[in-house]
Amino acid sequence: MGGDAFTFKLFGLMFDWTNIISGLIVFAIVFFLLFGLSRKLQMKPKGGQNIIEWIIDFTNGIVRGQMPADEAPHYNFMIFVLFVFVFVSNQFGLLFNISWNGNEILRSPTADPIITMTMAMIVMTLTHFAGVAKNGFGGYLKSFCTPYTAMLPINLFEEFSNFLTLGLRLFGNIYAGELLLKLVAGMAFSHGIPTMIVSLPLEIVWQGFSIFIGSVQAYVFVTLTSVYISSKVSTEE
Numbered sequence: 001m002g003g004d005a006f007t008f009k010l011f012g013l014m015f016d017w018t019n020i021i022s023g024l025i026v027f028a029i030v031f032f033l034l035f036g037l038s039r040k041l042q043m044k045p046k047g048g049q050n051i052i053e054w055i056i057d058f059t060n061g062i063v064r065g066q067m068p069a070d071e072a073p074h075y076n077f078m079i080f081v082l083f084v085f086v087f088v089s090n091q092f093g094l095l096f097n098i099s100w101n102g103n104e105i106l107r108s109p110t111a112d113p114i115i116t117m118t119m120a121m122i123v124m125t126l127t128h129f130a131g132v133a134k135n136g137f138g139g140y141l142k143s144f145c146t147p148y149t150a151m152l153p154i155n156l157f158e159e160f161s162n163f164l165t166l167g168l169r170l171f172g173n174i175y176a177g178e179l180l181l182k183l184v185a186g187m188a189f190s191h192g193i194p195t196m197i198v199s200l201p202l203e204i205v206w207q208g209f210s211i212f213i214g215s216v217q218a219y220v221f222v223t224l225t226s227v228y229i230s231s232k233v234s235t236e237e
Contacts, residue, residue, distance in 0.1 A: 016112075016114070018104045018106070018107060019112055022092065022109045033084070036048060037049065059222065060079075062083075063076050063079050066223065066226035071134075075226070079225065082221070083218055083219070086110065089108055089109045090218055091108070092107075092108045093106070093111055094178070094181070094210055094211065094214075097182070107178065108174050110174045111174045116168070117163075118167075119170075120170075121163065123166060123228065124159070126229065127225075127228045127231070128232065131143065131232030135232075162224075169217070170217050174213075174217065177206070177209075177213055181206055184206060
């Protein structure tokens with residue numbers, strides 16, 4: 001979008017400074033945001049406490065809507081933190097998309113497929129672990145042959161496609177949004193004042209739309225995470 005990422009090699013492996021810096025800043029924002037909103041809790045909530053309680057109720061509702069009642073409490077906190085992290089990551093690049101000397105310094109972490117596919121891999125690994133913990137290894141393996149043994153290849157392909165769509169959907173939406181913002185901003189300075197006048201309303205409208213898309217994608221990501229976990233912990237032995 002704004003150029004190549006800053007990279008460095010360590011022990012023969014390539015690391016991405018852009019992802020590391022952006023990710024650490026998002027981690028810090030999420031930590032201090034939640035820390036600040038959860039200070040001075042009262043029986044009659046007000047201010048920041050209202051905000052964090054609304055987010056908790058919202059994410060708990062997602063979990064309750066997808067999982068069995070006895071399993072939902074085990075995943076409430078994870079879905080809450082995951083939602084906040086993905087939401088902040090999606091919006092981060094709208095405010096802090098910074099490049100220097102042809103290299104990107106800051107961008108939305110979720111605008112990089114390495115980040116989103118890693119998150120998808122973590123989620124899918126957790127779903128399989130939850131299936132084994134709930135139904136035992138035998139029951140977990142049996143779920144791949146349900147309702148018929150012939151369904152095994154289809155079920156395995158479904159797991160792989162779930163992994164791909166979970167990561168690529170998030171990446172594609174956030175990357176496309178930030179790319180278009182870059183193009184509109186570039187157009188604004190291409191031919192002076194006339195293009196600025198045309199581009200400014202487009203930039204404002206697309207900024208608002210990108211905020212909406214980032215919010216929806218955070219919701220979709222945690223909802224699908226809940227659905228995938230539910231499909232494993234709900235499997236009958």
